[in-house]
Amino acid sequence: MGKKNxxxxxxxxxxxxxxxxxxxxxxxxxxxxxxNPDFVELAIWIVDKMEIINxxxxxxxxxxSKICNV
Numbered sequence: 001m002g003k004k005n006x007x008x009x010x011x012x013x014x015x016x017x018x019x020x021x022x023x024x025x026x027x028x029x030x031x032x033x034x035x036n037p038d039f040v041e042l043a044i045w046i047v048d049k050m051e052i053i054n055x056x057x058x059x060x061x062x063x064x065s066k067i068c069n070v
Contacts, residue, residue, distance in 0.1 A: 026044060
């Protein structure tokens, strides 16, 4: 079964990347000793001013949306 990714585009997007440390899934991955951003699947990341949420990894805690300033 293929991955399902939700794409959200913001008109006022500022690419602050504040979601990296607050995302509980991303935080666990980033803290691991063998973390390599080029090879790990994150729950949330940014591509071309678009927030990409991996539905298979995201735990839907909504922390990213609570801290977003936009």
